Structures are given as C-alpha cells and as structure tokens.
Amino acid sequence: MFEASVDTQFGTLVVVEKDDAIVTIRWGKTVRNDDTPLLRRAVRQIAEYDAGTREVFELPLRVEASKFQRDVCDAIYAIPFGDTCTYGDIAKALNVPAQSVGQACGGNPIPIVIPCHRVMGAKGLTGFSGAGGVETKVALLRHEKAAGLLI
Numbered sequence: 001m002f003e004a005s006v007d008t009q010f011g012t013l014v015v016v017e018k019d020d021a022i023v024t025i026r027w028g029k030t031v032r033n034d035d036t037p038l039l040r041r042a043v044r045q046i047a048e049y050d051a052g053t054r055e056v057f058e059l060p061l062r063v064e065a066s067k068f069q070r071d072v073c074d075a076i077y078a079i080p081f082g083d084t085c086t087y088g089d090i091a092k093a094l095n096v097p098a099q100s101v102g103q104a105c106g107g108n109p110i111p112i113v114i115p116c117h118r119v120m121g122a123k124g125l126t127g128f129s130g131a132g133g134v135e136t137k138v139a140l141l142r143h144e145k146a147a148g149l150l151i
Contacts, residue, residue: 001016001017001018001023002016002017002018002034002036002039003015003016003017003030003032003033003034003039004030004033004034004035004039004040004042004043005028005029005030005033006042006043006046006047006050008046008047008049008050009050009139009143010050010112010130010132010136010139010140010143011027011130011131011132011136012027012028012029013025013026013027013028013046013112014026014027014028014029014030015039015042015043015046017034017036017038017039017042018062018064019062020038020060021038021060021061021062022038022042022059022060022061022062022110022113023061023062023063023064023109023110024109024110025046025109025110025111025112025113027130027131027132028131038059038060041059042059042113045057045058045059046112046113049112052143055081055082055144056081057113059113061077061110061113061114063108063109063110063114064109065107065109068096068100068104069104069107071094072090072094072101072104072105072108073104073108073109073110073114075090075093075094076090076105076108076114076115076116076118076119077113077114077115079115079118079119081115081144082144082145082146083118083146084118084119084120084141084146085118085119085120086098086119086120086121086122087099087101087102087105087119087120087121087122087126088101088122090119098122101119102121102126105119111130112130112140115140117130117136117137117140117141118141118144118146
C-alpha cells in the first residue's frame with residue numbers, strides 16, 4: 001500500500017492506494033508521502049475539489065467491504081455535486097432499512113470522493129463520521145453550495 005497526505009480546508013487527508021485503486025481516505029497525516037502516478041492524480045483532484053475547480057472525481061476506487069457496503073457506496077457515489085438525498089432514498093432503492101444505510105454511510109472508507117456528506121436524514125442534517133463531525137459535513141455542503149438544503 002502507498003499513501004500521501006493532502007491539506008484541505010476540511011483538514012489534512014491521507015489517501016491510500018492499493019493495487020492501482022484508491023481504497024481509503026482518512027483524516028490525519030501520514031509519516032510518509034509515497035510518490036505514485038495514482039496518488040499524485042488523487043492528491044491533485046482533491047486539491048482541485050478543495051479549490052472549487054472540480055466537481056467530479058475521476059479515480060479508480062475499490063471499496064474493500066461487504067457487497068452491501070459496496071452497494072451503498074455506489075449509491076452515494078451517484079449523488080451529484082451540490083445535491084443531497086436521504087438515507088431513506090438509498091434504502092428504498094436498495095430495498096433495505098434506512099438504519100442499515102446510515103451505518104454503511106458511517107463505514108464509508110473513501111469519504112469526500114464517495115460523498116457520504118451528501119446523505120441526510122429524513123428530517124434534515126445528521127451526523128458525520130469524518131473528523132470534525134457534523135461541522136465538517138456542513139462545511140462540505142456549503143463548499144458545494146448545497147447548504148441551502150440544510151435550512
């Protein structure tokens with residue numbers, strides 16, 4: 001596995017590459033910054049997102065988890081920039097309980113690129129498992145000009 005850090009307005013992120021795919025993004029710093037073509041591309045795209053010049057990521061991703069987790073992550077990945085949906089919307093599409101979708105959102109291994117911050121509760125804003133919690137979720141939604149959906 002290879003990893004590299006990227007500083008953003010949402011905190012420092014560590015991007016992890018394994019077998020030519022991005023498998024993890026987490027908050028924190030890495031003690032090493034590996035230099036691979038894919039990590040350079042991922043860091044550049046995250047920096048572009050942070051700068052407001054990128055809305056869609058073009059990276060090979062692999063969610064190393066159960067089929068259910070992968071299905072939920074696929075549904076989350078399909079939510080357009082600046083838009084939101086609810087746990088219930090995803091649950092209905094997958095024919096599963098909304099609570100299960102919420103748990104899977106919390107287990108998303110590639111946040112921001114797989115935009116779990118775009119998933120809301122039936123009554124509005126809910127938690128966020130990334131660093132900074134719900135405040136980071138709000139910051140990400142504001143960055144995407146989706147904050148109007150919070151009111």
